[in-house]
Amino acid sequence: xxxxxxxxxxxxxxxxxxxxxxxxxxxxxxxxxxxxxxxxxxxxxxxxxxxxxxxxxxxxxxxxxxxxxxxxxxxxxxxxxxxxxxxxxxxxxxxxxxxxxxxxxxxxxxxxxxxxxxxxxxxxxxxxxxxxxxxxxxxxxxxxxxxxxxxxxxxxxxxxxxxxxxxxxxxxxxxxxxxxxxxxxxxxxxxxxxxxxxxxxxxxxxxxxxxxxxxxxxxxxxxxxxxxxxxxxxxxxxxxxxxxxxxx
Amino acid sequence: xxxxxxxxxxxxxxxxxxxxxxxxxxxxxxxxxxxxxxxxxxxxxxxxxxxxxxxxxxxxxxxxxxxxxxxxxxxxxxxxxxxxxxxxxxxxxxxxxxxxxxxxxxxxxxxxxxxxxxxxxxxxxxxxxxxxxxxxxxxxxxxxxxxxxxxxxxxxxxxxxxxxxxxxxxxxxxxxxxxxxxxxxxxxxxxxxxxxxxxxxxxxxxxxxxxxxxxxxxxxxxxxxxxxxxxxxxxxxxxxxxxxxxxxxxxxxxxxxxxxxxxxxxxxxxxxxxxxxxxxxxxxxxxxxxxxxxxxxxxxxxxxxxxxxxxxxxxxxxxxxxxxxxxxxxxxxxxxxxxxxxxxxxxxxxxxxxxxxxxxxxxxxxxxxxxxxxxxxxxxxxxxxxxxxxxxxxxxxxxxxxxxxxxxxxxxxxxxxxxxxxxxxxxxxxxxxxxxxxxxxxxxxxxxxxxxxxxxxxxxxxxxxxxxxxxxxxxxxxxxxxxxxxxxxxxxxxx
Numbered sequence: 001x002x003x004x005x006x007x008x009x010x011x012x013x014x015x016x017x018x019x020x021x022x023x024x025x026x027x028x029x030x031x032x033x034x035x036x037x038x039x040x041x042x043x044x045x046x047x048x049x050x051x052x053x054x055x056x057x058x059x060x061x062x063x064x065x066x067x068x069x070x071x072x073x074x075x076x077x078x079x080x081x082x083x084x085x086x087x088x089x090x091x092x093x094x095x096x097x098x099x100x101x102x103x104x105x106x107x108x109x110x111x112x113x114x115x116x117x118x119x120x121x122x123x124x125x126x127x128x129x130x131x132x133x134x135x136x137x138x139x140x141x142x143x144x145x146x147x148x149x150x151x152x153x154x155x156x157x158x159x160x161x162x163x164x165x166x167x168x169x170x171x172x173x174x175x176x177x178x179x180x181x182x183x184x185x186x187x188x189x190x191x192x193x194x195x196x197x198x199x200x201x202x203x204x205x206x207x208x209x210x211x212x213x214x215x216x217x218x219x220x221x222x223x224x225x226x227x228x229x230x231x232x233x234x235x236x237x238x239x240x241x242x243x244x245x246x247x248x
Numbered sequence: 249x250x251x252x253x254x255x256x257x258x259x260x261x262x263x264x265x266x267x268x269x270x271x272x273x274x275x276x277x278x279x280x281x282x283x284x285x286x287x288x289x290x291x292x293x294x295x296x297x298x299x300x301x302x303x304x305x306x307x308x309x310x311x312x313x314x315x316x317x318x319x320x321x322x323x324x325x326x327x328x329x330x331x332x333x334x335x336x337x338x339x340x341x342x343x344x345x346x347x348x349x350x351x352x353x354x355x356x357x358x359x360x361x362x363x364x365x366x367x368x369x370x371x372x373x374x375x376x377x378x379x380x381x382x383x384x385x386x387x388x389x390x391x392x393x394x395x396x397x398x399x400x401x402x403x404x405x406x407x408x409x410x411x412x413x414x415x416x417x418x419x420x421x422x423x424x425x426x427x428x429x430x431x432x433x434x435x436x437x438x439x440x441x442x443x444x445x446x447x448x449x450x451x452x453x454x455x456x457x458x459x460x461x462x463x464x465x466x467x468x469x470x471x472x473x474x475x476x477x478x479x480x481x482x483x484x485x486x487x488x489x490x491x492x493x494x495x496x497x498x499x500x501x502x503x504x505x506x507x508x509x510x511x512x513x514x515x516x517x518x519x520x521x522x523x524x525x526x527x528x529x530x531x532x533x534x535x536x537x538x539x540x541x542x543x544x545x546x547x548x549x550x551x552x553x554x555x556x557x558x559x560x561x562x563x564x565x566x567x568x569x570x571x572x573x574x575x576x577x578x579x580x581x582x583x584x585x586x587x588x589x590x591x592x593x594x595x596x597x598x599x600x601x602x603x604x605x606x607x608x609x610x611x612x613x614x615x616x617x618x619x620x621x622x623x624x625x626x627x628x629x630x631x632x633x634x635x636x637x638x639x640x641x642x643x644x645x646x647x648x649x650x651x652x653x654x655x656x657x658x659x660x661x662x663x664x665x666x667x668x669x670x671x672x673x674x675x676x677x678x679x680x681x682x683x684x685x686x687x688x689x690x691x692x693x694x695x696x697x698x699x700x701x702x703x704x705x706x707x708x709x710x711x712x713x714x715x716x717x718x719x720x721x722x723x724x725x726x727x728x729x730x731x732x733x734x735x736x737x738x739x740x741x742x743x
Contacts, residue, residue, distance in 0.1 A: 045642075050642060050645060070645070070648055071648040073648070074646065074647055074648025079646045079647065081639065081646070085639060085640070087643075087644075087662075087738075088640075088738050088739065089661045089662055089664075089737075090738055091738065099647050099649075102649065132738065133738065
């Protein structure tokens with residue numbers, strides 16, 4: 001379980017996050033959504049332990065972020081950066097195994113774990129020897145997920161997982177991702193600005209605006225019982241294409 | 249382990265280099281023909297009378313460099329002239345007699361021999377036909393053409409009080425400053441030969457006076473001081489090696505002006521080796537001439553040592569400095585600025601600054617090369633690291649890499665192409681700059697270049713210049729291979 005409670009963050013005297021609460025139950029997939037400048041990236045960096053915050057706490061399975069060293073925290077939270085964020089100078093396999101190697105895992109243990117994850121994300125074994133520049137967007141995404149899952153973290157955190165992909169690949173990868181999440185059985189928080197993606201992948205959504213949680217709940221809640229006019233506005237803004245009726 | 253063994257090798261070689269210098273008699277010499285011949289003469293005289301090995305550091309940059317070398321004990325003796333000693337070293341031009349000069353040098357722990365027998369003073373020279381056209385016999389005859397005459401004077405002549413500035417005062421000459429060129433002494437002969445200039449300064453025993461059919465202008469005012477050739481030595485050398493010093497004193501009064509001029513001509517015109525000319529004069533067998541291959545091998549060893557050590561330094565110091573410059577902004581600016589400033593100091597000037605600290609020989613040359621090769625490495629480390637996408641750094645931290653791991657696993661590998669390019673630049677620059685090391689007696693490919701330059705002897709110059717160029721080419725090839733070995737495969741261009 002991932003728990004963010006009363007998170008406050010000020011930057012240069014300005015409130016960036018105010019009283020943010022967000023809870024993802026064990027095994028659930030949750031989407032944090034908001035437009036750019038909403039504070040979602042700051043919240044993501046706080047959750048990763050990269051920047052300090054002024055008030056509140058972050059907990060994974062009831063253990064607070066501040067009681068861990070950065071290394072210990074990093075092993076509890078698997079991070080998939082935007083576009084996969086693979087290191088360009090090393091192969092897919094080396095990207096996946098990097099942390100385990102630094103932690104002193106034996107080679108056989110690393111190989112077994114990589115193979116296990118490879119099957120789970122259904123990656124062509126040949127891709128493991130490729131460098132990031134030789135991989136497609138979808139392959140990079142899968143390798144990045146393998147890397148994040150390598151140390152068997154309790155929580156997976158994905159930043160805009162589909163942003164850089166073209167729409168057709170996006171659709172098929174979304175389905176793929178959904179089943180990967182199910183197979184992994186992890187607690188997942190994904191950060192996105194795309195409502196469609198959030199609705200498709202996550203059961204629960206938290207909508208962030210100007211550093212505050214505007215509404216949290218299912219898509220159905222947001223659509224049918226908007227907490228305020230901004231929620232409806234946000235939902236409507238994302239339905240960009242006119243329907244057939246409107247065209248006639 | 250690896251680092252410890254590299255350090256051991258470096259220290260070991262430095263120690264062995266120092267030990268080698270301590271046991272031999274080191275003879276210096278300046279960068280012109282006569283000084284090479286006299287230096288050879290001194291070396292062979294000692295070799296004939298003694299078992300102590302002799303090290304020749306001939307062809308060093310200037311009087312100042314030799315004098316510093318003498319004071320610091322890096323050289324034991326060299327040939328010089330009374331006028332130079334009084335003017336340039338003692339700064340007491342009023343001292344004329346050998347005794348007065350010897351007395352004054354004594355306080356510095358130095359001494360001189362009696363005159364070797366000839367006076368090699370400054371003189372002004374013009375081409376014979378130019379002299380005829382303008383009716384030039386003496387320096388005073390230049391006054392009618394003072395505004396139009398084009399001159400090339402050596403740096404030392406221009407700057408010495410008993411050179412150009414005093415000459416102008418003594419004869420009330422009003423040369424047009426636009427037409428006075430400062431240049432390397434040997435090049436001024438070329439300039440007058442090709443009629444690029446009309447007037448040059450010469451030493452009165454210079455063989456090229458004869459070769460180029462130049463007329464020496466009479467010094468009616470007796471302005472130029474007397475330049476008796478003498479041996480200048482450390483007193484400690486004289487005390488430690490009295491027999492060898494006596495042997496050198498045996499040459500007093502033995503070399504007439506005509507003899508010296510002839511010997512200079514043998515070197516400059518007939519291209520006879522300095523060692524051979526000296527041996528002929530001493531009535532001895534010429535020292536076994538080593539083939540050019542042996543010479544090149546020896547110079548290669550010296551050059552590689554200079555380049556290798558300075559490169560090792562620039563890598564071991566430059567990369568950490570570059571990393572520091574990225575991490576701390578203010579320190580970074582200071583580091584980058586100061587290494588850039590060092591780069592703007594002309595190499596010869598830098599060498600001169602370093603001599604009081606390091607003496608002469610390999611040490612100041614290494615220090616200068618280390619400083620010069622620093623900037624490319626520091627700058628490229630800095631630029632390479634700054635160019636790493638910050639997203640990779642943040643991601644690395646999110647994955648739990650500590651600072652060290654971020655640096656060695658992510659930052660340096662990603663910056664490695666730029667970093668390696670910096671080290672390559674440093675290497676190539678170092679190979680080129682190391683040729684100047686000869687001017688402080690550090691040898692290397694610069695030694696044949698410098699002596700060839702003073703003889704205006706292209707083949708000799710090439711025995712230094714060609715291997716230096718080849719070394720640069722080999723270095724280029726080595727870095728291509730290093731690129732394959734060191735740059736992570738993911739960053740390399742696809743074959």
